[in-house]
Amino acid sequence: MIQVRAIDKSYTLPGQKITVLKKLSLDIAEGDFVAIMGPSGTGKSTLLNLLGCLDIADSGSFILEQNTISKMDDRALAEIRNRKLGFVFQSTIFVDYLDLPDNVAIPGFYSGMSHFDGRQRAIGLLKQVGLGHRLSHLPGQLSGGESQRVAIARALFNRPRILLADEPTGNLDRRNSVEIVNMLRGLNAEGLTIVLITHDETVARAAGKIFTMQDGELKHHAGQ
Amino acid sequence: MQDSSPNLFSYIYPAFKMWQVKRLQALLSIAGIAIGVMGFVVVVAMGLGARQEFSRAIGVLGTNTVIVNSTSSDGLPQLNSEMLFSLNKLMGKELHAMAPVQHEYRNAYINRKSKRVRLVATSSAYREVFSLAIASGRFLAPYDLRHRQRVAVLGHESAMELFATTQVSGQMLRLGNEWFTIIGVLAADKLPVMKLSGFEMPDIAHSIYVPMTVMTADAVDDLEFSQLMLKFVDDQRIPAATPLLQRVFGAGRFRQHKLEMVIPYELLIKKKQFQNMLEVFLLGISSIILAVGIAGVLNVMLVSVNTRRSEIGLRRAVGATKSDIIQQFMIEGVLLAVIGGTVGLLAGWGTGIIVASWFDLPVLFDSRTISTGFVVALLAGVVSATYPAIKAAELHPVDALRS
Ligand SMILES: Nc1ncnc2c1ncn2[C@@H]1O[C@H](COP(=O)(O)OP(=O)(O)OP(=O)(O)O)[C@@H](O)[C@H]1O
Numbered sequence: 317m318i319q320v321r322a323i324d325k326s327y328t329l330p331g332q333k334i335t336v337l338k339k340l341s342l343d344i345a346e347g348d349f350v351a352i353m354g355p356s357g358t359g360k361s362t363l364l365n366l367l368g369c370l371d372i373a374d375s376g377s378f379i380l381e382q383n384t385i386s387k388m389d390d391r392a393l394a395e396i397r398n399r400k401l402g403f404v405f406q407s408t409i410f411v412d413y414l415d416l417p418d419n420v421a422i423p424g425f426y427s428g429m430s431h432f433d434g435r436q437r438a439i440g441l442l443k444q445v446g447l448g449h450r451l452s453h454l455p456g457q458l459s460g461g462e463s464q465r466v467a468i469a470r471a472l473f474n475r476p477r478i479l480l481a482d483e484p485t486g487n488l489d490r491r492n493s494v495e496i497v498n499m500l501r502g503l504n505a506e507g508l509t510i511v512l513i514t515h516d517e518t519v520a521r522a523a524g525k526i527f528t529m530q531d532g533e534l535k536h537h538a539g540q
Numbered sequence: 541m542q543d544s545s546p547n548l549f550s551y552i553y554p555a556f557k558m559w560q561v562k563r564l565q566a567l568l569s570i571a572g573i574a575i576g577v578m579g580f581v582v583v584v585a586m587g588l589g590a591r592q593e594f595s596r597a598i599g600v601l602g603t604n605t606v607i608v609n610s611t612s613s614d615g616l617p618q619l620n621s622e623m624l625f626s627l628n629k630l631m632g633k634e635l636h637a638m639a640p641v642q643h644e645y646r647n648a649y650i651n652r653k654s655k656r657v658r659l660v661a662t663s664s665a666y667r668e669v670f671s672l673a674i675a676s677g678r679f680l681a682p683y684d685l686r687h688r689q690r691v692a693v694l695g696h697e698s699a700m701e702l703f704a705t706t707q708v709s710g711q712m713l714r715l716g717n718e719w720f721t722i723i724g725v726l727a728a729d730k731l732p733v734m735k736l737s738g739f740e741m742p743d744i745a746h747s748i749y750v751p752m753t754v755m756t757a758d759a760v761d762d763l764e765f766s767q768l769m770l771k772f773v774d775d776q777r778i779p780a781a782t783p784l785l786q787r788v789f790g791a792g793r794f795r796q797h798k799l800e801m802v803i804p805y806e807l808l809i810k811k812k813q814f815q816n817m818l819e820v821f822l823l824g825i826s827s828i829i830l831a832v833g834i835a836g837v838l839n840v841m842l843v844s845v846n847t848r849r850s851e852i853g854l855r856r857a858v859g860a861t862k863s864d865i866i867q868q869f870m871i872e873g874v875l876l877a878v879i880g881g882t883v884g885l886l887a888g889w890g891t892g893i894i895v896a897s898w899f900d901l902p903v904l905f906d907s908r909t910i911s912t913g914f915v916v917a918l919l920a921g922v923v924s925a926t927y928p929a930i931k932a933a934e935l936h937p938v939d940a941l942r943s
Pocket residue numbers: 327328329334336354355356357358359360361362363938939
């Protein structure tokens with residue numbers, strides 16, 4: 317499903333060049349639940365941004381379901397992000413002036429779904445993640461755990477093939493983080509492919525495969 | 541690829557949601573555009589009003605009318621039939637019509653009410669000078685003057701004010717202590733009531749016309765009057781005729797009188813030139829105000845883009861293309877412009893009416909005024925939204941999300 321071959325990624329800052337990913341390769345099959353761990357600043361988010369088609373690698377190849385990502389233009393990449401991918405960011409990012417259903421329905425906005433249908437579907441998803449009683453609330457009124465559940469609902473909106481989650485439990489206490497992990501497990505059990513970044517050993521254990529980022533490369537850590 | 545671009549409503553709805561939360565930001569932008577548009581609307585309305593007044597006045601007065609006023613220091617009329625004869629002899633071929641005029645105010649009595657009316661004692665030539673159209677009946681005829689007929693022709697507005705209809709021929713009307721038979725009513729004219737540097741336009745619609753001989757109780761060849769309306773065959777003849785006119789009217793028996801010759805066309809042109817200058821001046825001021833308004837909106841939108849970086853990153857991450865982001869910010873800008881433009885249009889309308897009544901300037905609101913307001917507003921919206929929109933779209937999604 318995902319085939320990454322020898323990608324390099326560096327950032328050019330004034331006066332210096334930081335090479336973050338070096339000849340990194342990764343294969344992810346349909347239905348996989350992959351966790352990526354590693355110290356801060358080693359390039360985990362950088363890799364996830366590449367997998368999420370938010371950024372392009374300097375070299376190497378990245379194929380996502382027969383799409384050669386490095387050769388696609390802005391419009392095509394946006395379409396892939398919209399149809400195939402779901403994001404859960406480390407920090408909770410919402411449109412602060414829209415209520416929860418409108419926030420969850422934002423991916424539908426870019427796939428041409430009507431506002432009414434979008435809200436209906438969003439309300440269904442919010443009920444699924446246990447927030448059916450907070451429909452008229454604004455994102456600013458939610459707790460950290462609730463926010464991540466809304467973020468998951470939004471990521472699932474367009475029925476993605478792959479869910480990319482960057483430290484979704486980073487700011488949560490044990491109870492909330494267990495809840496999120498259980499939710500991800502359930503989704504994976506239904507067939508959703510998941511790539512999860514985490515610092516938390518117990519969270520990572522939910523995944524079938526665990527990699528560690530080191531010196532710009534991934535080291536297989538556990539699972540097959 | 542199916543059509544997956546968001547529809548217009550999906551852009552407008554969240555914009556209004558946002559302004560509900562960020563009211564001050566929205567109000568500042570709307571005010572910026574509204575003030576700019578208001579200026580333009582007032583200037584355009586004034587320009588159109590002046591142009592309309594000018595062409596209407598020319599339509600009635602023509603370019604070839606000369607009005608001679610002469611009264612002695614004690615207010616007695618200083619023009620007479622003798623002068624009419626000499627004028628006819630000197631330049632009869634160059635004159636199209638020549639009408640003696642004497643004004644007087646009297647009470648008109650109707651249904652036990654009385655109303656002060658302006659009486660114009662004149663001859664049948666008055667109609668030719670101003671090319672007057674008749675709504676019903678007829679105008680004064682030479683016969684009426686020769687035989688001192690007590691007949692009256694009503695201006696359109698005086699007929700409406702006294703009788704509320706123009707079908708009044710044959711009715712009797714008491715003017716002062718005398719009864720007159722109404723023989724006709726003028727058609728509505730479009731001559732604006734305007735002051736031209738001290739000279740008052742004849743208020744054709746509000747006057748009542750009677751044979752001059754009835755008023756002065758004299759014969760046709762023994763008239764005395766204080767105003768003479770001359771209509772030349774064409775305006776080319778006026779410059780050459782001026783010294784002749786001066787000689788005829790200046791060489792009277794009384795040298796003490798005040799003689800005034802007015803060419804309405806020249807006064808109109810002068811007034812128009814003044815209005816043109818005023819327009820250019822006000823247009824300049826409006827442009828400056830608009831530029832300041834645009835700068836204000838631009839600034840508000842730039843701040844908005846900056847505070848919404850994470851929203852932009854989020855939207856890009858879930859499928860927005862660069863052009864989707866540009867569209868979103870452009871539509872927000874244009875919406876603000878349309879709202880600001882509407883407010884500016886209404887404010888300009890109100891201001892225009894106030895300007896019109898305070899400074900006695902004509903203003904005209906029609907489709908041209910309204911479309912100018914909207915075009916200016918849209919331009920302002922597009923100009924002020926384009927740069928922030930492009931800036932928003934050029935944000936790298938990763939950078940936007942990191943903020
Ligand atoms: N846009 C950027 N411009 C310059 N440098 C960047 C940029 N993004 C990341 N970096 C640098 O690249 C390196 C890897 O960053 P990245 O965010 O991928 O690390 P990470 O493994 O996700 O760390 P953390 O666990 O703290 O989230 C860091 O040194 C960071 O400073």
